[in-house]
Amino acid sequence: MTDTEPILSAEGIEKGFHRGLPPHRRLVEVLRGASLEVRRGELVGLVGENGSGKSTLMKVVVGLLERDGGTVAREGKLGYCPQTPLLWEKLTVDEHFELFARAYELGSAEATAASGALLEELQFERYRGYRIEDLSGGTRQKLNLALALMHTPDLLLLDEPYSGFDWETYLRFWEMSERRRGEGMGILIVSHLISERERLDRVYELSDGRTVEA
Amino acid sequence: MTAIAISGAEFLREHLRARMTLAMLVVLPALFVLVSASVLGEFAKALGGSVAGDSASALGAGWAAAFLAGALGFFQVSSSRGADRRLALAGMGAVRVAVARISASVTLGLLISLVAFATLLLAAGVAHPPHAFAAILAFALIYIGIGTLVGSLISDPLEGSLTVAFIFLIDAFSGPGMSGGDGIAQLMPTRKAADVLIAAGAGQGSPTGDWIAVGLAALGALALATIAFWLSARSRSS
Numbered sequence: 040m041t042d043t044e045p046i047l048s049a050e051g052i053e054k055g056f057h058r059g060l061p062p063h064r065r066l067v068e069v070l071r072g073a074s075l076e077v078r079r080g081e082l083v084g085l086v087g088e089n090g091s092g093k094s095t096l097m098k099v100v101v102g103l104l105e106r107d108g109g110t111v112a113r114e115g116k117l118g119y120c121p122q123t124p125l126l127w128e129k130l131t132v133d134e135h136f137e138l139f140a141r142a143y144e145l146g147s148a149e150a151t152a153a154s155g156a157l158l159e160e161l162q163f164e165r166y167r168g169y170r171i172e173d174l175s176g177g178t179r180q181k182l183n184l185a186l187a188l189m190h191t192p193d194l195l196l197l198d199e200p201y202s203g204f205d206w207e208t209y210l211r212f213w214e215m216s217e218r219r220r221g222e223g224m225g226i227l228i229v230s231h232l233i234s235e236r237e238r239l240d241r242v243y244e245l246s247d248g249r250t251v252e253a
Numbered sequence: 254m255t256a257i258a259i260s261g262a263e264f265l266r267e268h269l270r271a272r273m274t275l276a277m278l279v280v281l282p283a284l285f286v287l288v289s290a291s292v293l294g295e296f297a298k299a300l301g302g303s304v305a306g307d308s309a310s311a312l313g314a315g316w317a318a319a320f321l322a323g324a325l326g327f328f329q330v331s332s333s334r335g336a337d338r339r340l341a342l343a344g345m346g347a348v349r350v351a352v353a354r355i356s357a358s359v360t361l362g363l364l365i366s367l368v369a370f371a372t373l374l375l376a377a378g379v380a381h382p383p384h385a386f387a388a389i390l391a392f393a394l395i396y397i398g399i400g401t402l403v404g405s406l407i408s409d410p411l412e413g414s415l416t417v418a419f420i421f422l423i424d425a426f427s428g429p430g431m432s433g434g435d436g437i438a439q440l441m442p443t444r445k446a447a448d449v450l451i452a453a454g455a456g457q458g459s460p461t462g463d464w465i466a467v468g469l470a471a472l473g474a475l476a477l478a479t480i481a482f483w484l485s486a487r488s489r490s491s
């Protein structure tokens with residue numbers, strides 16, 4: 040169910056970070072012209088070694104990091120699941136859903152239905168009244184993923200979204216992703232596991248700051 | 254309720270659920286007003302100042318509010334930066350996140366000031382209660398600005414909280430009635446609020462010029478805090 044027009048197009052992305060103090064300050068170039076595309080109904084992987092810049096590229100594409108060069112074009116609603124769960128420690132699971140429902144401008148009934156379905160799908164309903172500080176790493180990660188999905192985005196960007204998942208949840212995650220791909224969602228997943236390549240429609244490999252379609 | 258009001262309420266709840274915050278809210282004002290009042294007088298003497306008695310108690314309440322507000326302002330930014338940025342990206346926008354954060358901060362500042370003021374009133378009494386409350390609130394608001402600004406510049410919790418504590422110490426010990434208050438001490442952010450608070454403690458009023466200066470310092474600090482929250486919630490270059 041792929042369109043010819045990409046829902047995400049990133050071209051020639053450049054990004055560097057200044058490190059150290061003067062006079063030893065230096066520029067570390069992480070991305071040196073990385074490019075990628077994602078179409079509707081496509082499940083695309085972004086792989087590379089640790090420190091190759093996968094998360095940096097994801098943050099630039101999402102808009103969390105300013106880029107030094109290149110262009111990014113996106114269409115439709117965006118869902119983003121960061122590698123490390125970005126949550127408020129003292130708030131509960133339900134309170135997170137409420138905050139993000141407001142950010143996504145979901146109506147009350149729509150928000151309740153969406154959060155209920157995700158709590159059931161990822162099987163963590165019993166934790167909805169728990170504060171984040173009282174959750175395990177895996178359950179935090181479930182919420183991290185659910186918050187990216189609750190508004191049914193057109194484009195879903197996932198940065199190693201299953202770290203901390205047990206095997207059952209890991210398999211359920213792939214079922215969920217494949218089902219959403221079938222419904223037309225464009226999905227980009229950052230991964231470093233070669234074994235996952237068979238699940239993906241296309242794979243970009245990031246090396247020396249540039250992407251190559253593998 | 255609007256998205257800003259709901260977010261502001263959640264951010265406030267987040268802080269009030271921290272046991273240490275609640276404990277400090279009760280303990281610090283009592284410590285500063287009851288214990289520090291006499292110690293403050295001794296310090297003032299050693300530094301060449303003259304603050305003592307009711308004025309020292311009133312000043313203690315102001316410093317308690319300042320210290321708590323500065324610490325909470327810092328942690329509002331440093332502990333929530335990533336999640337706030339994600340919420341902004343999800344559609345809330347950095348401006349609305351900043352407004353929700355500043356509304357939570359001002360509510361916290363009011364609460365801190367009320368507790369510090371009530372402690373002062375119960376423990377030592379104060380001749381000019383409305384003046385004293387306004388000055389204590391100004392201490393809190395000014396330090397919300399300082400705490401959030403430090404939080405937006407320094408992300409490490411240890412380095413950031415030490416920086417807030419360092420500014421607090423310089424401010425406190427160079428204030429009126431302490432080291433004399435000349436030279437650079439005139440430029441310290443709580444200078445006029447301390448003048449008003451000392452006067453309120455001694456049962457005296459304050460000139461209009463002092464009140465205008467206190468108002469400008471508090472509003473300036475809140476503007477600074479709003480900018481700091483906005484900077485923390487928007488996309489960044491590194």
